[in-house]
Amino acid sequence: MTTQPKTITLTGAQLAVRLLERQGVRIVSGIPGGAILPFYDALSQSQAIRHVLARHEQGAGFIAQGMTRATGVPAVCLASSGPGATNLLTAIADAKLDSIPIVAITGQVPQSMIGTDAFQEVDTYGLTIPITKHNFMVSSAHELLEVIPRAFRLALSGRPGPVLVDIPKDVQVQSIELPADESAWPAPGVADPLPEVPAEPLAIAAEMINGAQRPLLYLGGGVVHSGASLLATALAEKASLPTVMTLMALGAMPVDHPLSLSMLGMHAARCTNLALEECDLLIAVGARFDDRATGKLSQFCPQAKIIHVDIDPSELDKLKAAHVGLHGDVGQVLKGLLPLVKPVIREEWLGRVAQLKRDFPLVMPKVEDSRSHYGLVKAVADALDDSAAIATDVGQHQMWVAQAYPLRRPRQWLTSGGLGTMGFGVPAALGAALAEPERTVVCFTGDGSLLMNIQEFATLAEEEANVKVVLMNNASLGLVYQQQTLFYGERTFASKYKGIPDFMALAKAFGLDAVDLDEAADDAGARAMLGEALNRRGPCLIHVSIDVAEKVFPMVPPGAANKEMIG
Amino acid sequence: MNASTQSERQALACTVVELDVNNHAGVMSHVVGLFSRRAYNVEGIVVLPQGDGATSRIWLQVNEDARLEQMIKQVEKLEDVLAVRRHGNQHPVFERLEEFTRA
């Protein structure tokens, strides 16, 4: 008697959940609704996956992003059809622009009703084409077997990015027979092998570095994604390369490393942009010449030849023609370059950069006052060690943190760079805290940004996540107010709030701890309060009033060349 | 527009890009979306399934402009695009098709 091959019967929903389990997913965030209820029903039976119930799907998307940004491991967010899916869009677009590999799973109306304007039907597939790396509309339960692993593979491979899987309800309830032996199923998705590093341009690049008089290393988010921070620092050290970082790369090299010039571009220290003016070779690594970094592109690094390393071939020559374009994984390329570059001490150039640093440092007014804009950022850093993760929202507060916080390790820094999404901070910080519960996660936020996803305070409290929300309250959309003050003849409009919520009461109403540094008697008192709040486990709002007249300086006016810094 | 013939339009430096793609409902959106979201007009388009229908071939007729190199790199990145070939401004697909569009 031959033994029949053993099979099991699973619904599409059960299969999808099983595939996520096999993929190693342990926490998902989302909000249920009609079209995704079969999936949620299957998820309720999972022993391996914990569901974190967000209060808005955008929150769920940013929670997933926070988990992914903190770890590099793709996280999953869930939403129902229609409004659930549209609420996710901002978080997906944000992930696209910062190359964050999340996987979004949405429910869809049954296939028989697609195209009928059914209740909560929206063209999720069509809507997400331009904001995902790839997307799928699943038309049978069997397809899930391929699609789910592929979604993870695509999210992770090459330049990472978000992938969306839209699953109609009938596919979720469809029963199919599968081999009981899961080793007969497609394997979980992993990143594709890295492309071969081309030898010839590598040798030319090394020669250019060896021959340069005033080379500069320009690190972008790709260095973090590739896990190449140590290699980048090693290259800088071996070849004596002063190093600038984009907003996305902060911490890839410790920002207080002797070779670091920290962030370049719109809100860089003067010395940083001035060094770029003088360099004769720019080595761009995993960076994309974003306008916030380069200023007026035609005048960016006017004297420099350019070596450009990127995993995405379409980034090479996209905005700035490179003398040598190196398509490859940043880590692989750096590994290849390291033995080819000569160890040198560029006394003259490093001396010049040191001079620029002395003459044109970042000026941080009132930094000794822990309740001022820069002072608060420094005081938070003083109370924590490098294990803390630092998230931000978007606005002046974000730039002050980017300028002043001593970020020293990759993935320490979670900020919305490309899309600049207000509301990013709280849910992203929550995601980071869920993924790495042993860390303290700080979210610097503004009074405008905080209100954009304040509902996630409920999730923070429910999860008892170790997130410290530091609110720099200027009762304004401060960055808008600053732009209107500087560039619109001081016609400040629609940027100051007349009604200001009682944030302390709000935090407490959600079940968070709350401390108001405004109430401390003096600076020492404020620091003591701050230190205690940061080091007591659990979610907490730390409120500080900030003067709306404070500016983020220096500033390159939008559209101007980087050397035209004001302030 | 109706006064200009196919060959006159080709004088404006058209180029033909030929793609092999997976044949499913979303693939056309993926391809043309890359162009439309950059306000890059696709002048002509022909699609036909290949063999058993698992893949299709798309011919795009587009104006040669400075963005074309970048466009092609973006097209090559699409997951459902299997191959990209570039032709010059003349391609029989569009030449023969022209008789259908003559008024």
Ligand SMILES: Cc1ncc(C[n+]2csc(CCOP(=O)(O)OP(=O)(O)O)c2C)c(N)n1
């Ligand atoms: C969702 C969204 N809407 C609008 C903007 C434009 N914007 C950029 S910064 C800013 C003000 C942010 O205010 P707040 O969070 O209080 O930060 P502050 O600048 O005051 O520190 C606005 C409206 C944005 N970045 N994101």
Ligand SMILES: [Mg+2]
């Ligand atoms: Mg504000």
